Amino acid sequence: MTALIEIEGLTRKFGSFTAVDDVTFSVARGEVVGFLGPNGAGKSTTMRMLAGFMLPSAGTARICGQDIVEKPIAAKRELGFLPEGAPTYPEMSVIDFLSFCARIRGFRGSEMDDRVAIAMSRTQLDGVRLQPIETLSKGFKRRVGLAQALLHSPPVLVLDEPTDGLDPNQKHEVRELIREMAPEKAIIISTHILEEVAAVCTRAIIIARGRVLADATPAELVRDGRSMDDVFRALTLGEAA
Known part of the structure; x- marks a missing residue:
């Protein structure tokens, strides 16, 4: 291997x-x-x-x-990296933060929207997509961090x-x-x-x-x-x- x-x-x-x-x-x-x-x-x-x-x-x-x-x-x-503490921008909503991360990764338009939607679906974040991250529980914040690590489907x-x-x-x-x-x-x-x-x-x-x-x-x-x-x-x- x-x-x-x-x-x-x-x-x-x-x-x-x-x-x-x-x-x-x-x-x-x-x-x-x-x-x-x-x-x-x-x-x-x-x-x-x-x-x-x-x-x-x-x-x-x-x-x-x-x-x-x-x-x-x-x-x-x-690489997809979920660091200790899952740092984010707490004032941003979940979807805005993930869209920001996707743009940094070079995605635009419908591809960016698709990447964000798939990452939120895989980490069960759809229900809190519009909430500011600072209002989320520790578990949901962890899932936001995991979602950003998965956005670009890294190996x-x-x-x-x-x-x-x-x-x-x-x-x-x-x-x-x-x-x-x-x-x-x-x-x-x-x-x-x-x-x-x-x-x-x-x-x-x-x-x-x-x-x-x-x-x-x-x-x-x-x-x-x-x-x-x-x-x-x-x-x-x-x-x-």
Whole structure:
């Protein structure tokens, strides 16, 4: 399988503190990788570097063969990114914000309208399309962020906590959407919800203290009757796995 995401030796330092330490992995089309770790493990920093929002101190990453440092615009064209907190322009309505994002992506006229309509439909936003984003619940704001990531049908999705703030039914809908998209895309999902990994991921990467501790399928991680929670706790607390 051809890797659409390639991360090699990715490192980020803040002064004397190393937030991400020599992280290397790849993700092929059809894979959904759960990126797991405790708070402060380096998940969001890794994803920001992969998305080109933060320069690495060392190493690099490629999206569909485009280097994020050498060819950042070309790399971002292939990427849909849902960042931590799903930042938006809160005073804009949902449809105005998504139309703005579509124009930035280069869409105009009926194509822009179609892209926005499809993204809203896939994320169940039609009912709040005219509401200012600042009036929405946390779950709806998260869905607005997901919709903007899907607008241009990118081959690579990097989603930081995509179900954060959603109720159980909404979580199920988002997970079904990810399963539906998975065969044609390479997807990374940062999460601290272990059940999410079992529900939608084909691989799990566990990171702590900035370093990758495990990279395996969920089934391989829970061998010998251990739960995902047992494996996660053992690895991230430095116990014998």
